Amino acid sequence: MNAAPAATRTTYREALRMALREALARDPRVFLMGEDVGRYGGTYAVSKDLLEEFGEERIRDTPLSESAFVGAGIGAALAGMRPIVEIMTVNFSLLALDQIMNNAATLRHMSGGQFSIPLVIRMATGGGRQLAAQHSHSLEGWYAHIPGLRIVTPATLEDARGMLRTALEDPDPVLMFENALLYNLEGELAADAGAVDIDRAAVRRGGSDVTLITYGGSLGKTLQAAETLAQEGIQAEVIDLRTLRPLDDATIVASVAKTHRAVIVDEGWKSGSLAAEIMARLMEQAFYELDAPVARVCSAEVPVPYAKHLEDAALPQVPAIVEAAKKVVGRRV
Amino acid sequence: MPSLGADMEAGTLVEWQIQPGQEVKRGHVVAVVETQKGAVDVEIWDDGTVEQLIVQPGQKVPVGAVLALLRAPGEAPGAAAPGVTAPATPVPAPAPAPIPAAVAVPPTAAPRVKISPSARRLAAELGVDLATVQPAAADGIITREDIERAAQARKPAAPQPADWHARMRTAIAAAMSKSKREIPHYYLATEIDVTPVMTWLAQENLKRGVSERLLAVVPMMKAVALALHAVPGFNGFWVDGGFKPGAAVHLGMAIAMRGGGLVAPAIHDADSKNLDQLMADLRDLINRVRGGRLKSSEMSDPTVTLTSLGEQGVETVYGVIYPPQVAIIGLGKITERPQAEQGQIVARKMLTATLAADHRASDGHSGALFLAALGRLLQQPEQLSKTTDQKLSQ
Numbered sequence: 001m002n003a004a005p006a007a008t009r010t011t012y013r014e015a016l017r018m019a020l021r022e023a024l025a026r027d028p029r030v031f032l033m034g035e036d037v038g039r040y041g042g043t044y045a046v047s048k049d050l051l052e053e054f055g056e057e058r059i060r061d062t063p064l065s066e067s068a069f070v071g072a073g074i075g076a077a078l079a080g081m082r083p084i085v086e087i088m089t090v091n092f093s094l095l096a097l098d099q100i101m102n103n104a105a106t107l108r109h110m111s112g113g114q115f116s117i118p119l120v121i122r123m124a125t126g127g128g129r130q131l132a133a134q135h136s137h138s139l140e141g142w143y144a145h146i147p148g149l150r151i152v153t154p155a156t157l158e159d160a161r162g163m164l165r166t167a168l169e170d171p172d173p174v175l176m177f178e179n180a181l182l183y184n185l186e187g188e189l190a191a192d193a194g195a196v197d198i199d200r201a202a203v204r205r206g207g208s209d210v211t212l213i214t215y216g217g218s219l220g221k222t223l224q225a226a227e228t229l230a231q232e233g234i235q236a237e238v239i240d241l242r243t244l245r246p247l248d249d250a251t252i253v254a255s256v257a258k259t260h261r262a263v264i265v266d267e268g269w270k271s272g273s274l275a276a277e278i279m280a281r282l283m284e285q286a287f288y289e290l291d292a293p294v295a296r297v298c299s300a301e302v303p304v305p306y307a308k309h310l311e312d313a314a315l316p317q318v319p320a321i322v323e324a325a326k327k328v329v330g331r332r333v
Numbered sequence: 334m335p336s337l338g339a340d341m342e343a344g345t346l347v348e349w350q351i352q353p354g355q356e357v358k359r360g361h362v363v364a365v366v367e368t369q370k371g372a373v374d375v376e377i378w379d380d381g382t383v384e385q386l387i388v389q390p391g392q393k394v395p396v397g398a399v400l401a402l403l404r405a406p407g408e409a410p411g412a413a414a415p416g417v418t419a420p421a422t423p424v425p426a427p428a429p430a431p432i433p434a435a436v437a438v439p440p441t442a443a444p445r446v447k448i449s450p451s452a453r454r455l456a457a458e459l460g461v462d463l464a465t466v467q468p469a470a471a472d473g474i475i476t477r478e479d480i481e482r483a484a485q486a487r488k489p490a491a492p493q494p495a496d497w498h499a500r501m502r503t504a505i506a507a508a509m510s511k512s513k514r515e516i517p518h519y520y521l522a523t524e525i526d527v528t529p530v531m532t533w534l535a536q537e538n539l540k541r542g543v544s545e546r547l548l549a550v551v552p553m554m555k556a557v558a559l560a561l562h563a564v565p566g567f568n569g570f571w572v573d574g575g576f577k578p579g580a581a582v583h584l585g586m587a588i589a590m591r592g593g594g595l596v597a598p599a600i601h602d603a604d605s606k607n608l609d610q611l612m613a614d615l616r617d618l619i620n621r622v623r624g625g626r627l628k629s630s631e632m633s634d635p636t637v638t639l640t641s642l643g644e645q646g647v648e649t650v651y652g653v654i655y656p657p658q659v660a661i662i663g664l665g666k667i668t669e670r671p672q673a674e675q676g677q678i679v680a681r682k683m684l685t686a687t688l689a690a691d692h693r694a695s696d697g698h699s700g701a702l703f704l705a706a707l708g709r710l711l712q713q714p715e716q717l718s719k720t721t722d723q724k725l726s727q
Binding site: 290330 | 449450451452453454470476477
């Protein structure tokens with residue numbers, strides 16, 4: 001009998017770096033570029049020491065011009081490279097939205113399938129760090145609106161370690177959203193951890209009374225809420241969406257068919273959002289399974305505040321998730 | 334107490350679904366009655382206002398006993414004096430009621446039941462009447478748990494399975510003994526080439542989704558209903574020493590019940606329904622037979638019975654007539670058999686159709702005409718699918 005591969009204690013940041021290092025080592029077409037990814041080691045220190053290991057050709061610092069360097073990434077992908085472009089935060093990605101939407105997402109379609117854009121764009125998302133309204137938003141739901149893109153949101157060490165490789169194998173652009181509060185997440189990672197699928201949602205906790213649907217930075221809070229609920233006799237099932245586009249409807253509907261109740265937890269705003277889209281799909285596909293209206297815990301509809309107490313109040317928190325779940329399960333508690 | 338089958342002598346009122354003062358219309362389900370064949374929803378046959386409920390839930394009364402008094406539209410309250418030995422049907426108003434001069438305030442529709450989608454579906458599956466469900470929550474919204482509780486609460490009222498099966502056996506024994514004792518049966522059988530109808534059905538079902546596909550018995554039902562029109566004397570009842578034809582073909586479908594026993598409730602107006610309607614009705618009927626919720630009209634209305642044992646692998650079935658009906662048509666298994674055709678032996682899909690008929694009401698000659706008409710109709714499957722008109726059969 002072989003002993004199970006030893007697990008090592010590591011962080012989400014380190015898992016991402018392992019994935020980058022592996023990608024750079026195994027495929028000469030892969031290179032990383034973005035603001036401060038080289039000498040500074042990345043704004044969130046994800047690419048620390050990679051410049052020394054792989055050199056300036058492959059770890060490229062760029063000017064502060066998102067539109068230009070994302071466009072350069074698209075061109076490199078068109079020319080046969082496998083670029084990984086890092087954007088500092090999702091708020092800044094709006095400067096590159098024209099490149100992402102009008103070029104990366106559309107060229108395959110507009111060329112009748114002659115060109116593909118095998119590009120991976122990584123960016124930080126989310127609030128909770130007192131960085132105020134220009135660095136704290138969760139706009140991944142917007143990107144999930146766009147046909148031609150795949151949107152992935154690693155929320156665990158395994159996904160941080162494994163999603164990049166699968167994303168690089170995708171012939172079309174993949175946007176990877178890393179909630180900035182997760183970079184310091186610590187845990188055990190198997191020594192043989194590797195590529196993971198980027199098609200299916202994952203049930204992170206089983207339960208029979210209510211389905212909590214979430215992803216990314218809200219997964220930890222939602223699992224904590226499920227723990228609190230369990231102490232009060234409510235068994236919550238927690239779904240980590242993992243991929244926001246295309247959404248894994250089957251996993252969501254199967255869970256709601258079991259629990260008959262659902263709460264969606266999303267750091268995005270409510271209006272015209274991913275949370276709204278999931279509710280719409282539940283109406284379309286699981287109406288006759290529902291035993292209560294579907295509820296949402298989202299960010300308050302304000303620009304994310306700077307002040308700590310206001311920011312905490314604006315973002316989804318564990319007590320609000322517990323309260324929403326209890327209300328949906330409701331009267332039987 | 335309505336007669337919910339030829340052999341029924343008495344019934345137990347399980348619950349009222351109306352209250353004194355409530356307006357009812359023909360066809361409303363007003364009560365649930367427990368019979369030997371299970372709980373049956375009793376419909377009312379006249380419009381009016383409920384004057385008084387006479388029989389209390391739990392009471393067992395003979396067929397024909399007055400259950401409640403009904404005031405005809407326009408009749409003054411109290412006109413139908415309570416306590417009189419009233420006939421089984423409500424006393425009709427002596428003269429057409431004058432139209433009230435003042436416009437009455439229209440009755441407000443009952444408030445819509447607040448219920449979750451999932452609970453509504455569960456209630457339909459379990460046959461729980463939403464009007465009887467008390468939501469536990471203060472907000473008055475009915476949930477799955479409320480439905481489950483209501484279904485649970487209903488159970489003790491239902492007879493125990495063993496007891497219930499024994500009673501159904503008794504009911505079947507009584508009806509079949511009466512049939513064989515009183516009805517001089519004669520039997521005819523013929524082989525029908527069903528290749529055309531089976532070929533047509535296979536092509537038709539290819540065009541349909543799984544849930545819309547037709548069972549082979551459906552075109553057969555339609556053909557039987559049309560043949561009954563073409564050849565009179567088989568659709569109706571033997572009552573008071575004479576044959577009374579049925580106005581329409583209410584085709585009793587012999588349906589086996591889980592755990593044994595059978596019932597043969599009616600598909601109403603089978604002659605004037607198209608194949609999709611017949612399929613939908615059949616599916617609905619089978620579901621409700623197995624769920625134990627049939628309507629009184631379905632139990633008492635069949636004008637003739639169709640039994641199809643082909644799926645059990647039986648080639649020929651000779652039925653026993655359910656009195657006071659005068660005929661039962663049997664369909665056996667469809668098998669490929671060698672047939673001589675223009676000097677060649679060919680394989681054709683064949684079906685043995687039988688007729689057991691009451692010799693008091695008809696003779697073998699018309700029985701033979703009936704089976705021949707059935708055979709002819711099954712050669713023209715397109716016509717069966719097109720028509721909702723009973724006059725095709727000529």
